[in-house]
Amino acid sequence: MLTIACSATAGAPVVNGAPAADLPCALFPTDNVWNTPINDLPLHPDSDAYVAAIGRDAPVHPDFGSGVWPPGSNSPIGIPYVNVPGDQPRVAVSFDYADESDPGPYPIPPDAPIEGGPDSRGDRHVLVVDRDNCVLYELYAAYLQPDGTWTAGSGAIFDLRSHALRPAGWTSADAAGLPILPGLVRYDEVAAGEIRHALRFTAPQTQRAYVWPARHFASSLTDPRYPPMGQRFRLRADFDASDYAPEVQVIVRAMQRYGVILADNGSPWYLSGAPDARWDNDVLRQLRRLRGADFEAVDVAALMIHPDSGQARLPAFLYLYLPVLQRPATAAKY
Numbered sequence: 652m653l654t655i656a657c658s659a660t661a662g663a664p665v666v667n668g669a670p671a672a673d674l675p676c677a678l679f680p681t682d683n684v685w686n687t688p689i690n691d692l693p694l695h696p697d698s699d700a701y702v703a704a705i706g707r708d709a710p711v712h713p714d715f716g717s718g719v720w721p722p723g724s725n726s727p728i729g730i731p732y733v734n735v736p737g738d739q740p741r742v743a744v745s746f747d748y749a750d751e752s753d754p755g756p757y758p759i760p761p762d763a764p765i766e767g768g769p770d771s772r773g774d775r776h777v778l779v780v781d782r783d784n785c786v787l788y789e790l791y792a793a794y795l796q797p798d799g800t801w802t803a804g805s806g807a808i809f810d811l812r813s814h815a816l817r818p819a820g821w822t823s824a825d826a827a828g829l830p831i832l833p834g835l836v837r838y839d840e841v842a843a844g845e846i847r848h849a850l851r852f853t854a855p856q857t858q859r860a861y862v863w864p865a866r867h868f869a870s871s872l873t874d875p876r877y878p879p880m881g882q883r884f885r886l887r888a889d890f891d892a893s894d895y896a897p898e899v900q901v902i903v904r905a906m907q908r909y910g911v912i913l914a915d916n917g918s919p920w921y922l923s924g925a926p927d928a929r930w931d932n933d934v935l936r937q938l939r940r941l942r943g944a945d946f947e948a949v950d951v952a953a954l955m956i957h958p959d960s961g962q963a964r965l966p967a968f969l970y971l972y973l974p975v976l977q978r979p980a981t982a983a984k985y
Contacts, residue, residue: 673839675734675782676811678832678848679961683814684864685833685848687963689885689910689949698948701878705854706919711941714853715836715924716932724768729926730776731764732832737783743800744790751821751867753808757788759801765793776824777803778832785811789824789831814962817866825851826915827880828866834912836905836924841898846905853917854878863951864961869916878913884946885910896934903941910949919943 679685695701715729741756759779766776777793780786792804807823809815809830817828825831834851857870858877865881886906895903902922911922920943954963 673837674780676780676785678787679811680814682963682965684951684954684961684963685912686909687954687965688908689849689883689951689954690888690908692949692951692953695882695948695950697875697878700876701882701884701948702943702946704856704877705943707942707944709919709943710939711920711922712918713836713924713935713938714918714921715926715930716935717926717928717930718932719768726768726771727764727926728932729924730766730778730831730835731926732778732780732835733760733763734780734782735760737781739781744793744806745800745802746805747792747803748805748822752803752806755788755806755808757790757801757806757808759788759790759793761795761799763795776831777801778824780811780832787811787830787832791824814960816864816959816961819866819959822867822869826867826869827861827913829864829881829912829914831914831923834914834923836902836922838925838927838929841901842929844901846901847909848905849883849909850902850905850911851914851923852884852911853915853919853921853923854913855916855919857913857916863955863958865912865914878948880913882913883910883949883951884913885949886941887945887947890941890945895937895940896931898931898934899937902938906946911946920946 718728719726720728735758739758739760741758744755744757746752758781759777763777763779765771767773775792777790779788787809790803790806794802796802805822805824807817817823822828831851833848836850840846856872856877858879859868859870859873860879861868862879862881868880886903888907892900892903956962956964
């Protein structure tokens with residue numbers, strides 16, 4: 652496994668092309684916008700307005716953890732995902748928004764975990780990674796049918812080795828037309844000591860617009876003080892997390908270096924992650940000491956190479972290493 656490590660004091664990125672310990676495939680190439688540091692990018696000119704619209708005094712909320720919520724329910728805290736082999740049987744899925752969904756079929760096992768649990772009336776996301784072909788399948792409002800097929804509000808398929816975005820104007824399993832899994836906080840990467848990608852979050856009101864790499868809006872509001880879907884924010888570089896638990900410091904550093912991406916309408920500054928019995932909910936609550944005022948919106952225009960691609964510009968020297976970084980990680984040890 653090749654790692655290029657640069658001085659943290661210089662604000663340089665740490666780049667690694669291998670899959671994470673808890674996932675069989677890298678979540679998009681190294682130079683994808685999800686995996687690109689934004690700590691040195693300029694502020695967006697509407698940063699103050701965007702932060703105020705979401706809530707300057709609203710706390711960050713870790714929307715993931717261990718156990719269930721509410722107590723006594725069967726609703727794990729967070730958005731789960733599952734890995735399946737390449738020969739997992741494909742099943743048909745019928746969509747409410749078929750004109751903006753990938754038709755499939757999808758390799759969804761009958762016991763696939765559903766966000767909120769099988770009795771949930773919420774978003775009911777289902778995320779499946781084909782670990783042999785490195786393809787991500789995601790559903791919104793997914794329901795298993797008696798005949799083994801599924802119904803869903805919408806669905807999207809992402810080649811994890813590609814930079815391809817959804818067609819312009821299309822949703823996905825997420826309001827912004829983005830994949831969900833690449834933006835989740837996952838326990839194994841926190842335990843390993845570093846998150847190397849942007850994180851997904853929600854805001855209560857968004858603009859009727861989207862910015863790269865998002866592809867879809869979900870609002871009728873045209874006031875420019877509201878952030879558009881896909882807007883990237885970062886935690887201020889001078890935020891001091893030295894008295895936080897080590898695992899929370901990992902999440903804080905990720906929000907400073909890679910930032911957070913607005914992906915859906917919801918509660919203010921709700922940070923998405925995967926449920927895991929190993930999370931310590933009391934420790935995660937330290938994130939609630941962060942407030943909206945600790946964030947700033949970032950202008951990522953300089954990263955975009957093409958509006959229909961998620962490939963991002965990297966510091967020139969890193970391009971010399973990309974052929975090595977993106978080799979299949981067959982020799983990687985976890």
